Amino acid sequence: MVFSASTKKYVLRHYYRGGLIGKVNSDNFLFQGLKQTRAYQEFELLDKMNSLGLPVPIPYAGKISCSTVFYKADLIIELIEGAQDLVAILTKQAVHESRWREIGRVIRLFHDHNIYHSDMNSHNIMIDTSDKVWLIDFDKCAQRESGPWKEQTLARLLRSFRKEKTINNKLNWDEANWTTLMQGYQEH
Structure with a gap:
Protein backbone atom coordinates (compact mmCIF):
# COMPACT_ATOMS: atom_id res chain seq x y z
CA MET A 1 0.00 0.00 0.00
CA LEU A 79 8.67 5.26 -1.81
CA ILE A 80 11.42 5.51 -4.42
CA GLU A 81 9.71 8.14 -6.53
CA GLY A 82 9.32 7.21 -10.19
CA ALA A 83 11.12 3.88 -9.85
CA GLN A 84 10.12 0.69 -11.66
CA ASP A 85 11.43 -2.79 -11.20
CA LEU A 86 13.81 -4.02 -13.87
CA VAL A 87 11.39 -6.61 -15.28
CA ALA A 88 8.71 -3.96 -15.81
CA ILE A 89 11.25 -1.84 -17.70
CA LEU A 90 12.55 -4.78 -19.77
CA THR A 91 8.99 -5.67 -20.73
CA LYS A 92 8.70 -2.29 -22.48
CA GLN A 93 12.23 -1.53 -23.67
CA ALA A 94 15.85 -2.57 -23.78
CA VAL A 95 18.30 -1.23 -21.22
CA HIS A 96 21.50 0.44 -22.43
CA GLU A 97 24.85 -1.27 -21.82
CA SER A 98 25.92 1.49 -19.44
CA ARG A 99 22.86 0.76 -17.27
CA TRP A 100 23.72 -2.97 -17.18
CA ARG A 101 27.25 -2.09 -16.03
CA GLU A 102 25.79 0.24 -13.40
CA ILE A 103 23.55 -2.56 -12.09
CA GLY A 104 26.62 -4.77 -11.74
CA ARG A 105 28.53 -1.95 -10.04
CA VAL A 106 25.70 -1.36 -7.54
CA ILE A 107 25.46 -5.07 -6.66
CA ARG A 108 29.23 -5.05 -6.11
CA LEU A 109 28.88 -2.06 -3.73
CA PHE A 110 26.56 -4.14 -1.56
CA HIS A 111 28.92 -7.11 -1.73
CA ASP A 112 31.89 -4.91 -0.82
CA HIS A 113 29.98 -4.01 2.37
CA ASN A 114 29.17 -7.72 2.87
CA ILE A 115 25.43 -7.15 2.48
CA TYR A 116 23.74 -10.47 1.75
CA HIS A 117 20.48 -10.25 -0.21
CA SER A 118 18.54 -13.48 0.31
CA ASP A 119 16.20 -12.86 -2.62
CA MET A 120 18.34 -11.24 -5.31
CA ASN A 121 16.11 -11.30 -8.35
CA SER A 122 15.27 -9.07 -11.30
CA HIS A 123 12.16 -7.69 -9.55
CA ASN A 124 14.22 -6.42 -6.59
CA ILE A 125 16.32 -4.14 -8.80
CA MET A 126 14.67 -0.77 -9.34
CA ILE A 127 15.59 2.09 -11.66
CA ASP A 128 14.21 5.57 -11.07
CA THR A 129 13.51 8.36 -13.56
CA SER A 130 17.05 9.72 -13.18
CA ASP A 131 18.43 6.23 -14.04
CA LYS A 132 19.63 5.57 -10.48
CA VAL A 133 19.78 1.87 -9.61
CA TRP A 134 18.26 0.77 -6.29
CA LEU A 135 17.94 -2.57 -4.50
CA ILE A 136 14.83 -3.38 -2.48
CA ASP A 137 13.26 -6.12 -0.32
CA PHE A 138 15.78 -6.87 2.41
CA ASP A 139 13.58 -9.24 4.40
CA LYS A 140 15.73 -12.09 5.78
CA CYS A 141 18.92 -10.34 4.62
CA ALA A 142 21.97 -9.42 6.71
CA GLN A 143 25.48 -8.10 6.83
CA ARG A 144 27.71 -11.16 7.07
CA GLU A 145 31.23 -12.42 6.62
CA SER A 146 32.52 -12.61 3.07
CA GLY A 147 32.09 -16.01 1.48
CA PRO A 148 30.63 -18.09 -1.35
CA TRP A 149 27.22 -16.46 -0.80
CA LYS A 150 28.29 -13.63 -3.12
CA GLU A 151 28.63 -15.98 -6.10
CA GLN A 152 25.42 -17.77 -5.05
CA THR A 153 23.58 -14.43 -5.01
CA LEU A 154 24.79 -13.66 -8.53
CA ALA A 155 23.80 -17.15 -9.71
CA ARG A 156 20.32 -16.62 -8.22
CA LEU A 157 19.99 -13.33 -10.10
CA LEU A 158 21.02 -14.98 -13.38
CA ARG A 159 18.41 -17.73 -12.83
CA SER A 160 15.84 -14.98 -12.23
CA PHE A 161 16.61 -13.33 -15.59
CA ARG A 162 16.46 -16.67 -17.38
CA LYS A 163 13.15 -17.53 -15.71
CA GLU A 164 11.63 -14.16 -16.66
CA LYS A 165 12.77 -14.73 -20.26
CA THR A 166 10.97 -18.09 -20.36
CA ILE A 167 7.82 -16.45 -18.97
CA ASN A 168 7.99 -13.62 -21.51
CA ASN A 169 10.02 -14.44 -24.63
CA LYS A 170 9.75 -10.78 -25.73
CA LEU A 171 11.54 -9.59 -22.59
CA ASN A 172 14.40 -7.30 -23.65
CA TRP A 173 17.08 -9.43 -21.99
CA ASP A 174 19.70 -11.85 -23.28
CA GLU A 175 22.90 -13.48 -22.05
CA ALA A 176 25.00 -10.60 -23.45
CA ASN A 177 23.26 -8.30 -20.95
CA TRP A 178 24.42 -10.60 -18.16
CA THR A 179 27.99 -10.44 -19.46
CA THR A 180 27.82 -6.63 -19.41
CA LEU A 181 26.35 -6.64 -15.88
CA MET A 182 29.23 -8.86 -14.73
CA GLN A 183 31.74 -6.51 -16.35
CA GLY A 184 30.32 -3.70 -14.23
CA TYR A 185 30.50 -5.94 -11.16
CA GLN A 186 34.16 -6.77 -11.81
CA GLU A 187 35.21 -3.23 -12.78
CA HIS A 188 34.24 -1.78 -9.43
Whole structure:
Protein backbone atom coordinates (compact mmCIF):
# COMPACT_ATOMS: atom_id res chain seq x y z
CA MET A 1 0.00 0.00 0.00
CA VAL A 2 1.30 3.48 -0.92
CA PHE A 3 0.30 6.57 1.04
CA SER A 4 1.58 10.11 1.45
CA ALA A 5 2.12 12.53 4.29
CA SER A 6 3.24 16.08 3.48
CA THR A 7 5.37 15.92 0.32
CA LYS A 8 6.77 12.41 0.80
CA LYS A 9 5.21 9.12 -0.23
CA TYR A 10 5.58 5.91 1.71
CA VAL A 11 5.05 2.21 1.22
CA LEU A 12 3.38 0.11 3.91
CA ARG A 13 4.64 -3.43 3.67
CA HIS A 14 2.96 -6.26 5.56
CA TYR A 15 5.03 -9.39 6.17
CA TYR A 16 3.63 -12.59 4.74
CA ARG A 17 4.85 -16.16 4.89
CA GLY A 18 5.77 -17.86 1.65
CA GLY A 19 5.80 -21.44 0.51
CA LEU A 20 3.62 -24.25 1.77
CA ILE A 21 3.40 -22.85 5.31
CA GLY A 22 2.08 -19.59 3.88
CA LYS A 23 -0.94 -21.40 2.47
CA VAL A 24 -1.98 -22.42 5.99
CA ASN A 25 -0.53 -19.54 8.03
CA SER A 26 -0.27 -16.39 5.92
CA ASP A 27 1.21 -13.85 8.33
CA ASN A 28 1.80 -15.22 11.84
CA PHE A 29 5.39 -15.66 12.97
CA LEU A 30 6.76 -17.19 16.17
CA PHE A 31 7.70 -14.35 18.55
CA GLN A 32 11.18 -14.80 20.04
CA GLY A 33 11.80 -11.22 21.08
CA LEU A 34 11.60 -7.86 19.32
CA LYS A 35 15.12 -8.01 17.84
CA GLN A 36 14.32 -11.38 16.25
CA THR A 37 11.31 -10.10 14.30
CA ARG A 38 11.63 -9.73 10.55
CA ALA A 39 10.47 -6.10 10.56
CA TYR A 40 12.98 -5.10 13.24
CA GLN A 41 15.86 -6.82 11.44
CA GLU A 42 14.97 -5.35 8.04
CA PHE A 43 14.54 -1.87 9.55
CA GLU A 44 17.96 -2.09 11.23
CA LEU A 45 19.65 -3.31 8.05
CA LEU A 46 18.02 -0.61 5.88
CA ASP A 47 19.08 2.02 8.40
CA LYS A 48 22.67 0.72 8.37
CA MET A 49 22.77 0.59 4.56
CA ASN A 50 21.47 4.16 4.37
CA SER A 51 24.25 5.27 6.69
CA LEU A 52 26.72 3.55 4.32
CA GLY A 53 25.25 5.50 1.40
CA LEU A 54 23.85 2.43 -0.36
CA PRO A 55 20.87 2.95 -2.70
CA VAL A 56 18.03 1.51 -0.63
CA PRO A 57 14.70 2.92 0.58
CA ILE A 58 14.73 4.88 3.83
CA PRO A 59 12.92 3.05 6.66
CA TYR A 60 10.57 5.16 8.78
CA ALA A 61 8.62 2.88 11.10
CA GLY A 62 7.84 -0.68 11.96
CA LYS A 63 4.96 -2.30 13.79
CA ILE A 64 4.96 -5.59 15.65
CA SER A 65 1.59 -6.90 16.89
CA CYS A 66 1.93 -9.75 19.37
CA SER A 67 -0.75 -12.21 20.42
CA THR A 68 0.22 -15.11 22.65
CA VAL A 69 3.33 -16.62 21.05
CA PHE A 70 2.87 -15.18 17.55
CA TYR A 71 3.37 -11.80 15.94
CA LYS A 72 2.40 -9.97 12.78
CA ALA A 73 4.60 -7.24 11.33
CA ASP A 74 4.57 -4.19 9.07
CA LEU A 75 7.27 -1.84 7.84
CA ILE A 76 6.94 1.69 6.45
CA ILE A 77 9.61 2.79 3.98
CA GLU A 78 9.92 5.81 1.74
CA LEU A 79 8.67 5.26 -1.81
CA ILE A 80 11.42 5.51 -4.42
CA GLU A 81 9.71 8.14 -6.53
CA GLY A 82 9.32 7.21 -10.19
CA ALA A 83 11.12 3.88 -9.85
CA GLN A 84 10.12 0.69 -11.66
CA ASP A 85 11.43 -2.79 -11.20
CA LEU A 86 13.81 -4.02 -13.87
CA VAL A 87 11.39 -6.61 -15.28
CA ALA A 88 8.71 -3.96 -15.81
CA ILE A 89 11.25 -1.84 -17.70
CA LEU A 90 12.55 -4.78 -19.77
CA THR A 91 8.99 -5.67 -20.73
CA LYS A 92 8.70 -2.29 -22.48
CA GLN A 93 12.23 -1.53 -23.67
CA ALA A 94 15.85 -2.57 -23.78
CA VAL A 95 18.30 -1.23 -21.22
CA HIS A 96 21.50 0.44 -22.43
CA GLU A 97 24.85 -1.27 -21.82
CA SER A 98 25.92 1.49 -19.44
CA ARG A 99 22.86 0.76 -17.27
CA TRP A 100 23.72 -2.97 -17.18
CA ARG A 101 27.25 -2.09 -16.03
CA GLU A 102 25.79 0.24 -13.40
CA ILE A 103 23.55 -2.56 -12.09
CA GLY A 104 26.62 -4.77 -11.74
CA ARG A 105 28.53 -1.95 -10.04
CA VAL A 106 25.70 -1.36 -7.54
CA ILE A 107 25.46 -5.07 -6.66
CA ARG A 108 29.23 -5.05 -6.11
CA LEU A 109 28.88 -2.06 -3.73
CA PHE A 110 26.56 -4.14 -1.56
CA HIS A 111 28.92 -7.11 -1.73
CA ASP A 112 31.89 -4.91 -0.82
CA HIS A 113 29.98 -4.01 2.37
CA ASN A 114 29.17 -7.72 2.87
CA ILE A 115 25.43 -7.15 2.48
CA TYR A 116 23.74 -10.47 1.75
CA HIS A 117 20.48 -10.25 -0.21
CA SER A 118 18.54 -13.48 0.31
CA ASP A 119 16.20 -12.86 -2.62
CA MET A 120 18.34 -11.24 -5.31
CA ASN A 121 16.11 -11.30 -8.35
CA SER A 122 15.27 -9.07 -11.30
CA HIS A 123 12.16 -7.69 -9.55
CA ASN A 124 14.22 -6.42 -6.59
CA ILE A 125 16.32 -4.14 -8.80
CA MET A 126 14.67 -0.77 -9.34
CA ILE A 127 15.59 2.09 -11.66
CA ASP A 128 14.21 5.57 -11.07
CA THR A 129 13.51 8.36 -13.56
CA SER A 130 17.05 9.72 -13.18
CA ASP A 131 18.43 6.23 -14.04
CA LYS A 132 19.63 5.57 -10.48
CA VAL A 133 19.78 1.87 -9.61
CA TRP A 134 18.26 0.77 -6.29
CA LEU A 135 17.94 -2.57 -4.50
CA ILE A 136 14.83 -3.38 -2.48
CA ASP A 137 13.26 -6.12 -0.32
CA PHE A 138 15.78 -6.87 2.41
CA ASP A 139 13.58 -9.24 4.40
CA LYS A 140 15.73 -12.09 5.78
CA CYS A 141 18.92 -10.34 4.62
CA ALA A 142 21.97 -9.42 6.71
CA GLN A 143 25.48 -8.10 6.83
CA ARG A 144 27.71 -11.16 7.07
CA GLU A 145 31.23 -12.42 6.62
CA SER A 146 32.52 -12.61 3.07
CA GLY A 147 32.09 -16.01 1.48
CA PRO A 148 30.63 -18.09 -1.35
CA TRP A 149 27.22 -16.46 -0.80
CA LYS A 150 28.29 -13.63 -3.12
CA GLU A 151 28.63 -15.98 -6.10
CA GLN A 152 25.42 -17.77 -5.05
CA THR A 153 23.58 -14.43 -5.01
CA LEU A 154 24.79 -13.66 -8.53
CA ALA A 155 23.80 -17.15 -9.71
CA ARG A 156 20.32 -16.62 -8.22
CA LEU A 157 19.99 -13.33 -10.10
CA LEU A 158 21.02 -14.98 -13.38
CA ARG A 159 18.41 -17.73 -12.83
CA SER A 160 15.84 -14.98 -12.23
CA PHE A 161 16.61 -13.33 -15.59
CA ARG A 162 16.46 -16.67 -17.38
CA LYS A 163 13.15 -17.53 -15.71
CA GLU A 164 11.63 -14.16 -16.66
CA LYS A 165 12.77 -14.73 -20.26
CA THR A 166 10.97 -18.09 -20.36
CA ILE A 167 7.82 -16.45 -18.97
CA ASN A 168 7.99 -13.62 -21.51
CA ASN A 169 10.02 -14.44 -24.63
CA LYS A 170 9.75 -10.78 -25.73
CA LEU A 171 11.54 -9.59 -22.59
CA ASN A 172 14.40 -7.30 -23.65
CA TRP A 173 17.08 -9.43 -21.99
CA ASP A 174 19.70 -11.85 -23.28
CA GLU A 175 22.90 -13.48 -22.05
CA ALA A 176 25.00 -10.60 -23.45
CA ASN A 177 23.26 -8.30 -20.95
CA TRP A 178 24.42 -10.60 -18.16
CA THR A 179 27.99 -10.44 -19.46
CA THR A 180 27.82 -6.63 -19.41
CA LEU A 181 26.35 -6.64 -15.88
CA MET A 182 29.23 -8.86 -14.73
CA GLN A 183 31.74 -6.51 -16.35
CA GLY A 184 30.32 -3.70 -14.23
CA TYR A 185 30.50 -5.94 -11.16
CA GLN A 186 34.16 -6.77 -11.81
CA GLU A 187 35.21 -3.23 -12.78
CA HIS A 188 34.24 -1.78 -9.43
